[in-house]
Amino acid sequence: MVTINPDMCKGCGICIRFCPAGVLEFSDEFNSKGYHPPRAVRPEACTGCDLCGIYCPDFAIFGILLKTVA
Amino acid sequence: MVNNNPVSDLLRTDRMPHIWCSGCGLGTTVNCFVRAAAGCGLPPDQITVVSGIGCTGRVAGYLKLDSFHTTHGRPIPFATGLKLANPRLKVVVYSGDGDLFAIGGNHFIHAARRNMDMTVICVNNFTYGMTGGQVTPTTPTGAIASTAPYGNTEDPFNLPYLADSAGAVYVARWTTFHVRQATKAMKEAIQKKGFSFVELVSPCPTLYGRRNRMGDGLDMMEGYKENSTIRNGADTRDVGMDISGKIVCGKFVDRERPSFLEQYNTRLAARLGPSYKNYEGVL
Amino acid sequence: MKADPKGVLTGAHFLDGDHACSEGALSAGCRFAAGYPITPSTEIVERIASRFPQVGGMFIQMEDEIASSIAIQGAVWGGAKAMTVTSGPGFSLMMEHIGFAAMLETPCVFVDVQRAGPSTGQPTLPGQADMMQARWGSHGDYEIIALCPNSPQECYDLTIRAFNLAEEYRVPVMIMMDECVGHMTEKVVIPSPEEIEITERRYTTAKLGEYRPYFTDGEMVPPIAKAGDGHRFHVTGLTHDERGYPVMSPEVQEKCVRRLVDKIRLNAERIISLEESETEGADVIVVSYGITSRVSVKAIEMARADGIKVGHLRLITAWPFPEKRIRELVGRTGAFIMPELNYGQMFFEMQRVIDGKAKSYLLPHGGGTVHKPEVIYRTIKEAALECRPQVEESAW
Numbered sequence: 001m002v003t004i005n006p007d008m009c010k011g012c013g014i015c016i017r018f019c020p021a022g023v024l025e026f027s028d029e030f031n032s033k034g035y036h037p038p039r040a041v042r043p044e045a046c047t048g049c050d051l052c053g054i055y056c057p058d059f060a061i062f063g064i065l066l067k068t069v070a
Numbered sequence: 071m072v073n074n075n076p077v078s079d080l081l082r083t084d085r086m087p088h089i090w091c092s093g094c095g096l097g098t099t100v101n102c103f104v105r106a107a108a109g110c111g112l113p114p115d116q117i118t119v120v121s122g123i124g125c126t127g128r129v130a131g132y133l134k135l136d137s138f139h140t141t142h143g144r145p146i147p148f149a150t151g152l153k154l155a156n157p158r159l160k161v162v163v164y165s166g167d168g169d170l171f172a173i174g175g176n177h178f179i180h181a182a183r184r185n186m187d188m189t190v191i192c193v194n195n196f197t198y199g200m201t202g203g204q205v206t207p208t209t210p211t212g213a214i215a216s217t218a219p220y221g222n223t224e225d226p227f228n229l230p231y232l233a234d235s236a237g238a239v240y241v242a243r244w245t246t247f248h249v250r251q252a253t254k255a256m257k258e259a260i261q262k263k264g265f266s267f268v269e270l271v272s273p274c275p276t277l278y279g280r281r282n283r284m285g286d287g288l289d290m291m292e293g294y295k296e297n298s299t300i301r302n303g304a305d306t307r308d309v310g311m312d313i314s315g316k317i318v319c320g321k322f323v324d325r326e327r328p329s330f331l332e333q334y335n336t337r338l339a340a341r342l343g344p345s346y347k348n349y350e351g352v353l
Numbered sequence: 354m355k356a357d358p359k360g361v362l363t364g365a366h367f368l369d370g371d372h373a374c375s376e377g378a379l380s381a382g383c384r385f386a387a388g389y390p391i392t393p394s395t396e397i398v399e400r401i402a403s404r405f406p407q408v409g410g411m412f413i414q415m416e417d418e419i420a421s422s423i424a425i426q427g428a429v430w431g432g433a434k435a436m437t438v439t440s441g442p443g444f445s446l447m448m449e450h451i452g453f454a455a456m457l458e459t460p461c462v463f464v465d466v467q468r469a470g471p472s473t474g475q476p477t478l479p480g481q482a483d484m485m486q487a488r489w490g491s492h493g494d495y496e497i498i499a500l501c502p503n504s505p506q507e508c509y510d511l512t513i514r515a516f517n518l519a520e521e522y523r524v525p526v527m528i529m530m531d532e533c534v535g536h537m538t539e540k541v542v543i544p545s546p547e548e549i550e551i552t553e554r555r556y557t558t559a560k561l562g563e564y565r566p567y568f569t570d571g572e573m574v575p576p577i578a579k580a581g582d583g584h585r586f587h588v589t590g591l592t593h594d595e596r597g598y599p600v601m602s603p604e605v606q607e608k609c610v611r612r613l614v615d616k617i618r619l620n621a622e623r624i625i626s627l628e629e630s631e632t633e634g635a636d637v638i639v640v641s642y643g644i645t646s647r648v649s650v651k652a653i654e655m656a657r658a659d660g661i662k663v664g665h666l667r668l669i670t671a672w673p674f675p676e677k678r679i680r681e682l683v684g685r686t687g688a689f690i691m692p693e694l695n696y697g698q699m700f701f702e703m704q705r706v707i708d709g710k711a712k713s714y715l716l717p718h719g720g721g722t723v724h725k726p727e728v729i730y731r732t733i734k735e736a737a738l739e740c741r742p743q744v745e746e747s748a749w
């Protein structure tokens with residue numbers, strides 16, 4: 001499961017580009033800093049691998065294995 | 071806002087958002103580092119981070135660990151004193167290519183020579199970001215910098231080779247594209263006894279990438295993906311980087327040598343006899 | 354608290370100033386030193402290198418003075434009492450880290466055995482020309498404490514005092530020796546550990562997670578923490594707030610730097626120590642420090658034999674400068690003379706305090722040796738005549 005803190009995002013697109021499951025897309029909305037944060041367009045495909053979390057230079061996104069959540 | 075991030079326990083969330091640019095690789099290296107620190111088996115209270123000056127120098131201030139933002143080029147000698155006063159600490163120096171290898175280069179080679187027990191993480195973005203994109207000792211020949219407007223006319227350091235020749239016992243290089251490997255390398259470096267060195271090639275889109283037509287942070291990450299090869303155990307003489315952007319990544323050195331303190335205690339015990347009590351810190 | 358007996362070599366010894374300084378550090382509880390060889394201070398680190406391993410201390414010879422001057426600060430934040438030792442050229446290299454220590458409020462000791470300069474100058478010969486550098490050498494505004502021993506015994510005593518002051522005020526303290534004092538050999542009495550007062554570091558008692566490195570709780574000096582105790586604190590050479598976090602506002606700059614200055618200025622009277630002889634009612638006062646004070650004593654004896662009322666005021670602390678005491682004396686004394694092994698450093702500070710209300714005489718000297726007592730004696734006479742013209746010279 002992926003969690004996004006849109007207001008932390010600086011819109012670099014790295015999470016979107018490198019998510020192995022193609023979960024993310026830029027959102028049309030602007031965040032408070034004027035960037036387009038990502039949004040999960042295919043949340044069901046998320047494996048919780050947290051690659052987005054490690055890549056994100058702004059600590060704005062992370063993935064967790066649903067197993068761990070439960 | 072980042073409170074629910076699984077690594078927020080090791081971040082000063084009260085200082086976020088950080089000052090780094092959009093697409094800057096520094097935050098990515100911090101992500102790798104906090105995961106390495108959390109996974110290295112040491113309690114966070116025992117890990118201390120020392121930074122110098124510059125964009126990377128700000129890392130210390132964003133980590134929720136005992137952390138010292140020191141002077142330009144001098145985190146290694148500060149870390150040396152800290153480590154020797156309390157050898158139970160795991161001391162990590164986290165700084166940039168300009169800080170560690172221009173103004174601080176002498177300290178680097180001597181700490182490696184001594185095999186001082188510390189981990190040095192160099193975020194190499196080939197430029198001085200904080201001051202506006204000047205040339206550094208790692209800027210490839212020909213690359214444009216604000217103080218090399220016609221292209222860098224000097225040859226850069228090959229950092230793994232430098233660390234290897236000076237005596238480091240662990241040497242690895244990864245890019246911010248290789249987050250899993252970078253995390254593993256930092257963890258191994260933290261766990262290694264002696265002087266360990268990890269170079270992390272990282273985008274500075276604002277001042278290096280744009281000037282050298284490498285695009286934004288994402289484009290630079292794509293570049294790392296395209297142009298990097300992994301060659302664990304490669305001869306460090308062969309891993310220099312140039313303007314072509316080709317990057318050899320991997321773990322190059324992992325060897326044993328007595329650390330500064332081990333050597334110190336062995337020699338003094340031999341000379342001073344049973345009256346000598348092994349030095350284990352001032353406390 | 355009393356000294357740790359392990360480091361104290363109680364007894365009467367025949368030591369030079371350099372070795373006495375090393376023993377002072379040992380008695381003071383210093384267990385970490387970093388240095389780089391430089392004449393005429395090298396004997397201090399040589400003795401430390403041999404003595405420290407026997408008492409659980411660590412000496413490391415660093416790659417240069419820049420490294421030495423920050424290695425000691427790392428050691429302090431790791432829990433050690435620490436010092437570095439150098440002479441002019443090395444002292445120049447350490448300047449940035451004096452400011453760093455002032456900014457982070459790192460208690461530590463710098464020893465400068467002054468030689469004749471500038472540049473490489475005369476490595477084996479005395480000078481006193483680093484006095485202003487000690488006070489103002491690092492960029493930005495800050496205050497430090499500087500002590501000036503004039504004998505091997507005082508090299509021992511003042512080294513202990515330097516460590517104690519460093520802890521009390523969380524400030525870098527400089528011991529401004531000179532080549533003569535460093536290399537002169539005399540009797541040095543080292544008391545028993547119970548007789549040596551040691552100021553312990555004041556660590557925070559804050560609960561984990563609540564420590565703010567620069568929260569002073571209404572006092573001038575905040576308690577410190579050391580790495581590894583679980584506070585997970587951050588400190589920086591950037592202008593910082595109480596949490597130790599960088600803040601780039603003029604208000605925080607004012608608050609941060611003002612206290613660095615005030616904690617010394619407002620406590621100056623408690624820090625300053627002077628040695629005075631016959632200053633009350635003197636027509637002329639010789640103000641001196643370090644080796645020059647010993648030459649002055651000789652000159653003063655000569656002048657007193659002539660019947661001149663001459664006092665002697667010796668600066669044991671050069672910084673903070675004893676403004677209050679000199680202002681008191683200005684009302685009653687006609688002239689102040691300062692011999693120093695430079696072309697005017699502490700003299701101009703004295704002149705600023707005298708503020709034209711008495712005569713002041715500089716006896717400059719380029720260093721390399723000390724003043725001839727006769728030179729000081731002649732100036733005393735000249736000054737006495739100037740302020741008491743009614744007294745005929747023949748009356749002496």
Ligand code: SF4
Pocket residue numbers: 008009010011012013014015016037038055056057058059060061
């Ligand atoms: S990686 Fe982080 S900063 Fe970049 S777009 Fe994704 S969430 Fe935003």
Ligand code: SF4
Pocket residue numbers: 001002018019020021022023024045046047048049050051052053062063064
């Ligand atoms: S956790 Fe993995 S799969 Fe899920 S969004 Fe992030 S990168 Fe994609």
Ligand code: SF4
Pocket residue numbers: 089090091093094095096125195199200273274275276277278
């Ligand atoms: S200037 Fe470069 S290194 Fe500094 S924060 Fe911006 S992108 Fe990163």
